[in-house]
Amino acid sequence: MTANTTPTSTPTTPPADATAPVRHVDAPAPGTSLGSHYVHCFGCGPQQSAGLQIDVRAGEGVDVTAEFTVKPVHQGGPGLAHGGILTTAMDETLGSLNWLLHTASVTGRLETDFLRPVQVDSVLHIRAWVAGLHGRKIYCAAEGRIGGPEGPVAIRAAALFIQVKLEHFTTHGRPADIKAALDDPDLFKRARAFEVNP
Numbered sequence: 001m002t003a004n005t006t007p008t009s010t011p012t013t014p015p016a017d018a019t020a021p022v023r024h025v026d027a028p029a030p031g032t033s034l035g036s037h038y039v040h041c042f043g044c045g046p047q048q049s050a051g052l053q054i055d056v057r058a059g060e061g062v063d064v065t066a067e068f069t070v071k072p073v074h075q076g077g078p079g080l081a082h083g084g085i086l087t088t089a090m091d092e093t094l095g096s097l098n099w100l101l102h103t104a105s106v107t108g109r110l111e112t113d114f115l116r117p118v119q120v121d122s123v124l125h126i127r128a129w130v131a132g133l134h135g136r137k138i139y140c141a142a143e144g145r146i147g148g149p150e151g152p153v154a155i156r157a158a159a160l161f162i163q164v165k166l167e168h169f170t171t172h173g174r175p176a177d178i179k180a181a182l183d184d185p186d187l188f189k190r191a192r193a194f195e196v197n198p
Helices: 083-095 167-172 175-182 185-196
Strands: 055-058 063-069 105-114 123-134 137-146 153-163
Touching: 063 083, 083 105, 083 123, 083 137, 083 153, 123 153
Parallel strands: none
Antiparallel strands: 055 063, 063 123, 105 153, 123 137, 137 153
């Protein structure tokens, strides 16, 4: 029996008939900070003192950049970022691609490869992009570098996001939190902007 040398596809690999992503006409301008989609979000929420508080900015195409500063509270091993925290940073950045496609989606699958350790007080420079679309599936990838946007790659991620309607969140979330979010006129306005897509 011989080994199969043909590359195999994974659930995060766009199929051959995937379409190229197109930046939505109402997407934020390149360089614009996307802000927090929810103040209590562990990834981007300003009210999460132990959260990641990631700053994500729109890129030129269907891509975003982000910076995440690793704090002592994010440690796994002594002086090193916890792998789960780094994965969360990648997930948060990948999820921000929604703003460029003008659709709501949730993580269906996320694969990460850790290439080098990331020390506490380091800044992880993340770039994420959409690789392809297929029905409700959004295939995307990201890489996180240390020492600057051109520094060595510390982590890579590939993901599959699934487009959902806003009812996904209002149906499955905790009722008190849903009410508070819907009572916030700014959040409500931003959320409703995504309803242009099915």
